[in-house]
Amino acid sequence: MTSTVPALSTRTAEDSALQAVFLDMDGTLVDTEGFWWDAEKEVFAGLGHRLDEAWRDVVVGGPMTRSAGFLIESTGADITLPELTVLLNNRFEARIGNGVPLMPGAARLLAELRAYDIPMALVSASHRRIIDRILQSFGPDTFALTVAGDEIARTKPHPDPYLHAAARLGAEPARCAVVEDTATGVASAEAAGCRVVAVPSVAPIAPADGRVVVGSLEEVDLAFLRTLITGMN
Structure with a gap:
């Protein structure tokens, strides 16, 4: 089989323009957004509530605190956020x-x-x-860094997760490409100054400027x- 990766000697100085690639997980690399919604419906059914399908677009891609808080408020369920x-x-x-x-294309891209x-x-x-459970679906050395929502004071849609990733890898945010599947994630990456590829899942x-949407x-x-x-230059 012929490799599609050119030899090292053929790479150009322009290659260094891209310093890092940051990827979202649920709905971007792994097809789990439906799993989350099903889990939410099952939990609330056990609490005696039925979730409105229209709420799915609200909770997708957001931090757990926002999604769970929205569902508690919307249903009036007698349960605390923790x-x-x-x-x-x-x-x-x-x-x-x-x-x-x-997701289709994920293994090849990685x-x-x-x-x-x-x-x-x-x-x-x-x-x-x-994250640690899902990482088992990838090779152990696939990512130089993983950033979890409960390890950052402000997670998506704030820019903090992507700013943190860029700082840890010694990269300029403007030289980092981000792959995201939700508006929440896109907002986070763009607020950090990264260039974004959006692959909508739900x-x-x-x-928009600095953003490309693909299927x-x-x-x-x-x-x-x-x-x-x-x-961008």
Whole structure:
């Protein structure tokens, strides 16, 4: 089989323009947004409440505190935020016990970035316990850094997770490409000054300056990510 990765000697000085790639997890690399919604519906059914399907777009992609808080307020469920957070994480973790499906194109993209030694960070609003479980679906050395929503004082849509990732990897945010699937994640990355590829998973995302919207990760490769950075100069 012929490799699609050119030899090291053919790479140009322009390659260094892209300093790092940051990727969201749920709905971007792994097909788990439906798992989360199902977990939420099951937990609230146990509490005697039925979730409105229209709420799915509200809770997708957000930090656990925001999503859980919204659902408590909307349903009037008699449960505290910390209690609900534990129930949701437990139910979701049970659902992914047999592994999680990767999004189309995810394995290929990660392999290409590894082949070129492009630093990668997984930046998620999910809690550390969930990230560590899902990381088993990837190679142990895939990411140089992982950022969990419960390890940052302000998670998405604030810029802090992506600013933290850039600082830890010694990269300029403007030289980092971010792949996200929700408006919440896109807002976080753009507020940090990163260039964004949006791959909508549940709700549509409109194109904008510094942002490209694609249909799936099958449309994203290293050359494509580099154009996000070189195109801004």
